[in-house]
Amino acid sequence: MHPRIFHEFERICSERHTGDSVLEIGAVPSDDSLLCMESLKNARLKVGINIDGPYTYKDFEIFEMNANDMSYFNNEMFDTVVSNAVLEHDRFFWKTISEMKRVIRPGGLIVIAVPGYRKLQIEKIFSRLERVSVFRRFLLNPLGLVFSSTLTFQVHNHPGDFYRFSPQAVREVFFEGMRDVDIYSVMIPPRIIGAGIKA
Numbered sequence: 001m002h003p004r005i006f007h008e009f010e011r012i013c014s015e016r017h018t019g020d021s022v023l024e025i026g027a028v029p030s031d032d033s034l035l036c037m038e039s040l041k042n043a044r045l046k047v048g049i050n051i052d053g054p055y056t057y058k059d060f061e062i063f064e065m066n067a068n069d070m071s072y073f074n075n076e077m078f079d080t081v082v083s084n085a086v087l088e089h090d091r092f093f094w095k096t097i098s099e100m101k102r103v104i105r106p107g108g109l110i111v112i113a114v115p116g117y118r119k120l121q122i123e124k125i126f127s128r129l130e131r132v133s134v135f136r137r138f139l140l141n142p143l144g145l146v147f148s149s150t151l152t153f154q155v156h157n158h159p160g161d162f163y164r165f166s167p168q169a170v171r172e173v174f175f176e177g178m179r180d181v182d183i184y185s186v187m188i189p190p191r192i193i194g195a196g197i198k199a
Contacts, residue, residue, distance in 0.1 A: 001032040004187055005084060005113055012182075012195050013039040016109050019079025021045040023103060025067045025096065026086035029057035034082045043080075051159070068095035076105040084113040085191075087174075088163045097174055104198045112174055114165045116192035118185060154189075170194040 020043055024034045027048020035046045036058065046060035053064035065072060067083075067090065081100045087093040100110055155161045165174075167183045170192050175181045178196035185192055 001034075001084060002187065002191075005191055005193075006032070006034070006037070008184065008186055008193055009034055009082060009084065009111060009113070010037050010039055012111050012193070013037060013080065013082070013109070016111075016195065016197075018043065018109060019105075021078045022047070022080045022082065023073070023078045024048040025081065025083035025100065026050055027060070027062045029055035029062060033057065033060070034084060035060045040080075045078075047078075067099060068092050070099045070103055073103045075102055076108075077103050078108060079105055080109045080111070082111045085115070087112065087114050088161055088165070089158060091160065091162055093163065094173075101177075101198060106198050108198050109195065110175070110178070110198070111193065111195045112170070113191050113193040114163075114170065116166060116170070116185060116190040117164050118167075118190050165192055167192050 018039060022035065022040055022043045022045065024047070027033050027035055027050055033048060034040075035048055040046060048055075048060055048062035049065040049067060049070065050062055051064065051066060053062045055062040063072070067086070081104050083096075083100070087096060090096050100112075104110055167185060171181055171183050171194065175194055175196040177199060179199050181194065181196035183192065183194050
């Protein structure tokens, strides 16, 4: 995990107060696990799931489980659910989102990060320069396709790589029906991080 992403999760979880029980979707047995965040050090229950496993690492267990079906966990069992760089690999990510919302308590926090896309920043510069007719005729026309495209994270197959998400998708699909939703776009290519509270 990139340190910037880990830092953003740490910041969000510290500011939003995570509670006593935490579930990480896609947990790994290393210090890169979100369960190793300083903001979670006082959690009484830290559990991870992954399609690989099981593992024990430091003060948490990682169960071998597909996040599309987390029926092993009771409804409203966790105060916080976190997930980084998982849903793009999940062919049925909407099932995982539904399960996250099922296992989180009312008032609980969900934080999700996924690779996203956005327009190139240089587009703003070129939109100002396109008013100059010579510039528009000789440079913008051939490069128009490049500067009207979007930038995204490279394909990384493990076990597959199916999706990239817009900030709108994260807000309106992942966090539909939730309150106090914040969406952040960090790094280039962008990683979209959403955080929200179960109503």
